[in-house]
Amino acid sequence: MSPDDAKLFADKTIETFYFWTGVLMWLIHAGFMAYEAGITRRKNVLMTMMKNLLTCAVVTPTFFLFGWWIYYAFPHGLVPVATEAANAALPWSAHMGPNLQDNLTGVFWFAFLLFSFTTASIMSGAVIERIHLGAYLLLAAVLGSVVWILAASWGWSESGWLYTKFGFHDWGAGGCVHTVAAFFTLGVLLNLGPRLGKYDAAGKPQVILPHNLPLTMLGLMLIFTGFYAFYAACAVLQPGGPWLSIYLTPMTLSSIAFTVTMGFAGGVMGAFLASRGEPYWTISGGLAGMIAIASGIDVYHPGLGYLIGFAGGMIAVYLGNFLERRGIDDAAGAFAVHGGGGMWSMLALGIFAGGYPQHDQFTSLSAQLLGMAVMVSLGFVPGYLLSFVLKKKNLLRVSKEDELLGLDLAELGIQGVVPDGAVIHANN
Amino acid sequence: MDSSPIQSWEQFTSAGTGAIYTFFDSPLVIKGICLLVLAAVVWFIASSYRFEGRGRDRSDS
Numbered sequence: 001m002s003p004d005d006a007k008l009f010a011d012k013t014i015e016t017f018y019f020w021t022g023v024l025m026w027l028i029h030a031g032f033m034a035y036e037a038g039i040t041r042r043k044n045v046l047m048t049m050m051k052n053l054l055t056c057a058v059v060t061p062t063f064f065l066f067g068w069w070i071y072y073a074f075p076h077g078l079v080p081v082a083t084e085a086a087n088a089a090l091p092w093s094a095h096m097g098p099n100l101q102d103n104l105t106g107v108f109w110f111a112f113l114l115f116s117f118t119t120a121s122i123m124s125g126a127v128i129e130r131i132h133l134g135a136y137l138l139l140a141a142v143l144g145s146v147v148w149i150l151a152a153s154w155g156w157s158e159s160g161w162l163y164t165k166f167g168f169h170d171w172g173a174g175g176c177v178h179t180v181a182a183f184f185t186l187g188v189l190l191n192l193g194p195r196l197g198k199y200d201a202a203g204k205p206q207v208i209l210p211h212n213l214p215l216t217m218l219g220l221m222l223i224f225t226g227f228y229a230f231y232a233a234c235a236v237l238q239p240g241g242p243w244l245s246i247y248l249t250p251m252t253l254s255s256i257a258f259t260v261t262m263g264f265a266g267g268v269m270g271a272f273l274a275s276r277g278e279p280y281w282t283i284s285g286g287l288a289g290m291i292a293i294a295s296g297i298d299v300y301h302p303g304l305g306y307l308i309g310f311a312g313g314m315i316a317v318y319l320g321n322f323l324e325r326r327g328i329d330d331a332a333g334a335f336a337v338h339g340g341g342g343m344w345s346m347l348a349l350g351i352f353a354g355g356y357p358q359h360d361q362f363t364s365l366s367a368q369l370l371g372m373a374v375m376v377s378l379g380f381v382p383g384y385l386l387s388f389v390l391k392k393k394n395l396l397r398v399s400k401e402d403e404l405l406g407l408d409l410a411e412l413g414i415q416g417v418v419p420d421g422a423v424i425h426a427n428n
Numbered sequence: 429m430d431s432s433p434i435q436s437w438e439q440f441t442s443a444g445t446g447a448i449y450t451f452f453d454s455p456l457v458i459k460g461i462c463l464l465v466l467a468a469v470v471w472f473i474a475s476s477y478r479f480e481g482r483g484r485d486r487s488d489s
Contacts, residue, residue, distance in 0.1 A: 250441060250448075269472040277479030299432070301449040303461040310468055353450050355430035357437040365429075 010239035011103040017237050018107035024229030025114035029056060031222030032121040036128060038216030039280075039332055041208065043406020044129045046416025051128070051136055055120050058137045059144035063116050065091050067145035068109050074150055075159040111233040112149070115177060118230065120144030122181035123383075125332025127188060129195050130403050133411060135387075135396045142386060143184050151176035151378050155371055158248045158359075167361025168371040169353075171245050172234050172294030174345030175371055180379035182339030186328070187384030191391045194329030196403050205324045208331075211417075213279060220283045224264060227290055231256045231297060247358060251298035258302040263293035263309030267341075270313030281320070284337050285313030291341030295349040295368075299356055308348045315340040346372050431457075 001009070033052040040048045059067075069089040073080040080086065088095045088105070095105040120140040127136060155162035156176045162168035170176065199205055210216055235253055236244040243251050267289015268282060275281035292312025293305045300308070320336030330336065350368030361367070390396040397403075402410035409415060433452040434440045440448070451457040 250445075255449075266468070269468060272479075273472060273475055277476065296450075299448060299450055301451060301458060301461060303458070303465045304450055306465050307461065307468070351429055353429075353431055355432035355435075357432075357434060357440045359437060363432070 013239055014237050015103040015107050018104075018111050018233060021229045021233035022107065022110040022114050025111070025118070025226050025233065027222045028114070028118055028226030028230065029121060031219045031224075031226060032124065033219065034222060035216050035219030036125045036332060038212040038214070038219060039125070039210040040128050041406070042211045042417045043408055043415070045211070045408065046414065047133070047407035047411055048128050049416070050412070051124055051133065052121065054133070054137055055124055055140050055144070056117050058141050059116050059120050060113060062141045062145035063113050063149075064096075064109075065145075067116060067149045068096075068112065070146065070149045071112065071153050071157070074153040075157055076161050077154075114233070115152075115173065115230070116144040116148065119148040119177050119181045122178065122334050122338050123185040123188065126185045126330045126334040127192055128331050129407065130397055131192060132390075132395060132398055135390045138390070139184075139188060139383070139386060142382060143181060147184060147378060147382050148176055148180045151180045151375055154374065154378075156246055158246065162367070162371050162374065163247055163358065164360070166367040166370055167358040167363055168367045169247065169349055169356065169358060169363045170295045170346060170371060171247075171251075171298045172231050172345075174291055174294035174342040175375040178291050178294070178338040178342030179346070179372070179375040180342075182335045182342060183376050183379030184383030185330070185379075186335050186339065187380045187382070188387040189328050189330060189335070190384060191387040192397055194327065195331065196400065198329045199327065203327065210280065216280065217283050220287060223287060224290065227287075228256065228260065231260055231294075234297075245298050249298070249356070249358065255298050255300075259293050259297045259300045259305035260290055262302040262306040263289040263312070265289070266306040266309030266311075267292065267313035267316075270310035271317050272313075274314040274317035281317050281333070284333050285316055288312045288316035288337045288341040291338060292344050292348065294342070295345040296353045299353050304352060308344070308352070311348075312341045312344050315344055342375075343372060346375070 029052065033049050036048045036052060037045050069086060072083065072086040072089045075081065087093060090096070095102050120143050123139065123143060124136070152173070154160045155168050155170055156173055157163065195208060197206060198208060232253065234246060235251065235256070236246065236248065238244055243253055245251050264286045268286040271285020271288065272282040289309030289312045292309050293300060316333065316336045319340040320330070320333045323330055323335060346368045349363065350365035354362070354364050356363040387396055398407065398410065431450040434445065434448055439445060
């Protein structure tokens with residue numbers, strides 16, 4: 001095989017790998033849709049599913065227009081750099097479309113786009129049943145195409161300042177995806193307020209029962225499946241050499257098989273124990289476990305991954321109950337699972353996996369604490385400020401009448417779940 | 429906690445490097461971790477018996 005043929009073969013191998021990880025990551029969004037449709041009440045089912053669908057629609061063009069460029073343009077902070085990579089990520093560059101000399105930009109963009117869907121979707125479940133669709137879509141576009149990808153540029157890239165200057169390590173994006181999205185969501189929830197009926201007159205929280213918990217559980221199984229593809233897409237395929245992390249440190253794909261699965265099992269068990277066998281929290285604990293191990297998937301011993309996932313499942317339950325008692329109505333447990341899991345993920349790496357070489361730095365607890373502070377701030381501040389402005393303009397929350405009627409009828413004019421035997425007169 | 433069996437970038441990227449997981453250089457720690465995993469599984473299975481009757485208890489009251 002000539003060197004040219006070898007390069008073409010290598011490029012096509014990489015192209016094929018990332019293309020299919022992106023396709024499989026769509027399962028996460030089928031899962032989010034089923035998960036949220038299950039936890040909502042019947043009167044809001046269709047609107048909730050529409051919101052999931054439209055998340056993908058609004059994030060795709062915005063991520064094409066500026067999200068991908070942000071990743072390459074801001075590795076040093078808030079001032080953009082005009083490097084070759086950043087210029088190549090501009091939507092009018094020769095690389096941002098079919099190009100016979102570049103098999104790879106499109107599939108890398110696609111994989112990152114699916115990460116963006118995931119980040120925006122983390123917010124969607126928390127705010128169901130009372131947010132204006134337009135407000136939600138604006139917030140989703142900002143979170144999915146600006147905020148998280150800026151965090152990724154800083155802490156989830158071999159040239160990001162958190163990595164190059166401090167040795168911050170967040171292999172599977174527990175920080176820039178889960179923590180950023182969770183704190184952005186928390187900022188929105190503080191302005192949005194709880195659903196009507198969530199708290200009684202004395203301020204005591206009420207359980208608003210999911211209308212279809214089995215659908216929610218099926219949704220989470222789809223999310224689990226899609227997350228293997230998410231993590232596989234975090235690995236850098238390098239023909240002729242070892243797999244690399246996004247920081248270009250060596251690793252194996254086997255580490256994902258070991259640690260993610262053990263973290264999942266630990267998360268389920270931890271949440272089962274903490275919630276005393278409550279089904280919703282038990283299965284959500286599986287996701288918290290898969291997130292809790294994210295930062296160190298490449299280096300954890302599987303047993304350690306199990307224990308970290310176990311703690312992650314417990315943290316999600318306790319954090320969810322804590323927020324509820326404080327008057328914050330996170331309808332999907334998004335902050336508890338993604339915020340608790342994401343923060344614990346970065347912290348656990350600092351506690352249990354210090355001393356790994358990171359080019360000129362080493363992994364350390366201090367770097368992880370710095371990274372946590374950055375991710376929390378970068379998520380919370382824009383989420384809070386933007387939703388505050390929307391609230392002041394009366395654009396954030398639907399009217400009380402619409403909320404009581406249900407968003408399916410109020411905003412869409414049809415019901416998603418129709419009682420048996422219901423008919424309407426045809427126009428003709 | 430320094431748990432890395434890899435001490436330098438050169439060692440990390442060397443073709444001869446094998447296991448890189450946390451505490452690989454401390455077999456006793458790894459065995460302790462495995463023991464904790466086993467304890468958690470036993471705790472989980474035992475607790476699952478305790479939680480089984482919750483719904484019945486609630487409906488009785």
